[in-house]
Amino acid sequence: MYTEGFKYDSLYFIGAGGIGMAALERYFLAKGMRVAGYDRTRTALTDELEREGVEICYDESAKLIPAYCTDPRNTLVVYTPAIPESHEGLQYFRTHNFNILKRAQLLGIITRNSHGLCFSGTHGKTTTSSMAAHILHCSPIGCNAFLGGILRNYNSNFLLDADSDYTVIEADEFDRSFHHLTPYMAVVTATDPDHLDIYGTEEAYLESFARFTELVRPDGALIVHTGLKLKPRPANGVRVYSYSRDEGDFHATNVRKGNGEITFDFVSADGHVITDISLGVPVDINIENAVAAMAVCSLVGVDDDTMRHAMATFGGAKRRFEFWLKQPGDNGKVVIDDYAHHPDELKASIRSVRDLYQGRKLTVIFQPHLYSRTRDFAPQFAQALSLADDVILLDIYPAREEPLPGVTSEIIYREIKCPHKMLCTKQELLDVVKRHEFDVLLTAGAGDICNFLPEICEIIERK
Numbered sequence: 001m002y003t004e005g006f007k008y009d010s011l012y013f014i015g016a017g018g019i020g021m022a023a024l025e026r027y028f029l030a031k032g033m034r035v036a037g038y039d040r041t042r043t044a045l046t047d048e049l050e051r052e053g054v055e056i057c058y059d060e061s062a063k064l065i066p067a068y069c070t071d072p073r074n075t076l077v078v079y080t081p082a083i084p085e086s087h088e089g090l091q092y093f094r095t096h097n098f099n100i101l102k103r104a105q106l107l108g109i110i111t112r113n114s115h116g117l118c119f120s121g122t123h124g125k126t127t128t129s130s131m132a133a134h135i136l137h138c139s140p141i142g143c144n145a146f147l148g149g150i151l152r153n154y155n156s157n158f159l160l161d162a163d164s165d166y167t168v169i170e171a172d173e174f175d176r177s178f179h180h181l182t183p184y185m186a187v188v189t190a191t192d193p194d195h196l197d198i199y200g201t202e203e204a205y206l207e208s209f210a211r212f213t214e215l216v217r218p219d220g221a222l223i224v225h226t227g228l229k230l231k232p233r234p235a236n237g238v239r240v241y242s243y244s245r246d247e248g249d250f251h252a253t254n255v256r257k258g259n260g261e262i263t264f265d266f267v268s269a270d271g272h273v274i275t276d277i278s279l280g281v282p283v284d285i286n287i288e289n290a291v292a293a294m295a296v297c298s299l300v301g302v303d304d305d306t307m308r309h310a311m312a313t314f315g316g317a318k319r320r321f322e323f324w325l326k327q328p329g330d331n332g333k334v335v336i337d338d339y340a341h342h343p344d345e346l347k348a349s350i351r352s353v354r355d356l357y358q359g360r361k362l363t364v365i366f367q368p369h370l371y372s373r374t375r376d377f378a379p380q381f382a383q384a385l386s387l388a389d390d391v392i393l394l395d396i397y398p399a400r401e402e403p404l405p406g407v408t409s410e411i412i413y414r415e416i417k418c419p420h421k422m423l424c425t426k427q428e429l430l431d432v433v434k435r436h437e438f439d440v441l442l443t444a445g446a447g448d449i450c451n452f453l454p455e456i457c458e459i460i461e462r463k
Contacts, residue, residue, distance in 0.1 A: 008076040012069040013037035014090055015080035016056050017046040020172070021103055023146040023158035024078065025054050027110075030160050036066045038089050062092035072098040078106050081175040082400045107146060107169055108180030114144070117296055118181050120171035120212055121189030121225070123345040124289055128189055130317045131293035133159050133168040135310040139302045143168050149317030149339070166300065171212065173205075174198065178212050184220040185299065186213065187292050191230045192344050197372035197401070206230055223250070223295050225288075241269050243295050245288040250295035252277075252287050260356070262287065266294050266307070274304045280314040283321050283352045319450055321349065325457045333460050334440045337453055341369040341446035343380035349444060350387045357440045363390040365429070367445030368412060369397050371404040375411075382415035388442075391421040392432060397447025426452075433459050 011028050013021050016037025022045055025035050029052060036055040039046055046056050057064040069075045077093045077100040085091075093100055111118065119129035126148040133145035134153060142164035147157040159168075171178035171186070174195050191209050193202040209230050216222050218237035224230065226244040234240055242248035245255075249269035256263045262282040266274040274294075279286050294307055316322065325335035336353060340346040346366070353362055364385060368374045374381070374396050385391045393409050393416070413423055424432050426448075433456050441460070443449050 007074075008033070009074040010034035010036070010068050011076045011078060012065065012089075012093070013054075013078045014083050014087065015039060015103075016049065016054065017041065017043055018080055018082075018103075019045070019148055019150070019157055020146065020170070021078070021080060022049055024103065024106060025049060026052065026156070026158040027144070027146070027160065029053050034068055036069050038064075038087075060088045062088050065089060065092065070096075072096055076101065076106075078103055081177070102175075102177065102180070104172070104175075104177030104180040108182065110144075110146075110167055111169060111182045111184075114167040115165050115184040115300075116167050116169055116181060117143070117185050117187075117300075118169045118171040118178070118183035119187045119189065119292075120173060120178055120209065121187070122173075122192045122194045123340075123342055123348075124189035124285070124292075125170050125172075125187075126317050126339070127286065127320050128187060128289045128292045129168055129170045130320075131290055131311070131314055132296050134314050135293060135297045135302055135307060136164070136166060136168065136300070137161065138310040138313070139297075139306045141166060141300060141302060146170065147317070148172070149320055151317055152315035152322075153313070173208060173212075176208055176211075179208070179215065181212075181215060183216045185296055186216045186220070186222050187296060188213070188222075188224045188228065188230060188232075189289075189292060190225060190344070191228045192342065193376075194342050194373070196376045197370070202229075221296075221299055223292060225292070241295065243288070243291050245291065250291050250298075252291055255287060257282075257355075266291065268295070268298050272298075274307055277308060278312045280312055281316040281321060282356075284355050285348045285352055286321075321352065324453050325460060327461075331439075333438060335438075335443070335453070335457055335460060336441070337443045337450055339446055340444045341373070343377050343384050346381065346444055347384035347387065349442065350384060353440060353442050354387070361389045361439040363392065363436070363438055363441050364388040365392045365394065365441065365443045365449065367394040367397050367426075367443075367447045367449040368409055369446040370399055371396055371401050371407045374409070375404060375407045378411040379415055381412045382417070385412070385421075386417040388418050389420065391416055391418055392424050392429075392436075393421065394429065394445070394449065395425055397445065397449075399447070430455055430459065437463075 017039035136143035142161035143166040145159040145168040148170040199205040213232040221239040243250040252264040254265045319339040340349040
């Protein structure tokens with residue numbers, strides 16, 4: 001585990017409440033270092049971090065930086081790309097000659113000092129990396145894991161095993177962050193264009209993934225989903241494999257569905273078969289997510305029985321097809337929440353619900369994420385939402401962006417073809433829910449729609 005040669009006593013994280021930053025904070029806390037930081041908003045996660053020992057302030061004033069973080073000789077500063085250069089704390093650290101790294105650069109240092117298992121892709125990387133981390137954590141091999149979602153098995157996005165030399169990392173393509181990594185093994189789950197506010201074109205997006213494949217260590221392995229437009233460029237010596245649900249060097253066979261369960265047999269590149277893999281989160285898309293995770297774990301030597309046990313007990317990551325309400329009986333009300341914020345993710349999520357609850361009325365409450373993504377993919381979002389029976393479309397969640405002229409949820413709404421649809425503000429949402437009749441409800445988006453779920457479920461249960 002990386003700490004050798006680390007000359008700092010403390011770390012200061014700007015954007016400390018981010019899910020990826022939180023894992024790093026917990027990592028260095030566990031190594032006995034002092035950890036502090038700034039975030040704009042107090043959340044449940046920042047409250048947890050503070051209880052664990054991270055000192056977080058919610059005002060960017062440099063005067064609030066703890067005294068033990070004011071010496072550049074013993075404090076490393078880490079920030080996220082979402083932090084503007086005008087941030088007062090960041091300016092303080094820059095003018096006082098601190099060593100300042102992006103989160104991805106710090107992860108890069110960790111991968112250079114361990115066997116990094118890095119999971120990339122437009123979608124699927126959170127679930128796939130979480131599955132791999134859980135499998136390894138269940139095995140004698142173990143791992144340290146920096147994940148993009150809270151694992152329900154551990155109520156954390158961070159796993160620590162001081163004796164393991166393996167590090168599982170969700171490799172994020174936003175801002176080309178994954179170019180800082182040095183993977184021992186890398187997975188590419190999907191390369192459907194996204195983040196075009198950063199990349200501009202699909203060609204530039206694909207080139208970024210191609211560059212990522214060049215970074216795999218020569219003694220390592222690259223595992224790529226079949227059928228991608230990506231043209232990998234691995235170094236000499238890198239073992240290259242393909243995977244998917246139904247074909248490739250690693251794939252599933254003998255898939256069985258029934259009684260809310262999905263079971264399949266896993267086929268390795270060498271022809272070895274692990275029979276009767278049961279998915280703890282029985283969603284169709286998780287078959288191929290499991291194949292990718294198990295491919296990596298098989299290459300590092302996890303045994304068959306551990307694979308079976310781990311996949312059956314995997315509880316999933318929060319906000320990744322997470323059940324909030326599941327009433328008993330054939331007609332019991334169901335509420336599922338999913339982080340889907342790209343058209344292909346949304347389409348896969350809706351199809352998965354359809355597959356689980358055939359013949360039942362499906363309502364989707366969708367919150368678009370980012371003005372630029374809405375502008376770039378409005379027709380594709382409308383096509384995905386048209387697979388539902390009923391759509392409630394919220395305003396765009398801006399995240400890091402300022403509004404763009406003419407870009408509102410309306411440009412998605414007018415192309416949705418499902419039988420019933422409506423536009424709704426966040427302020428109106430709970431009143432709309434009270435007037436609505438639900439059977440199966442899917443809430444989707446990467447914004448703050450999840451904050452409404454406790455009240456939504458309460459309203460539906462009261463009915």
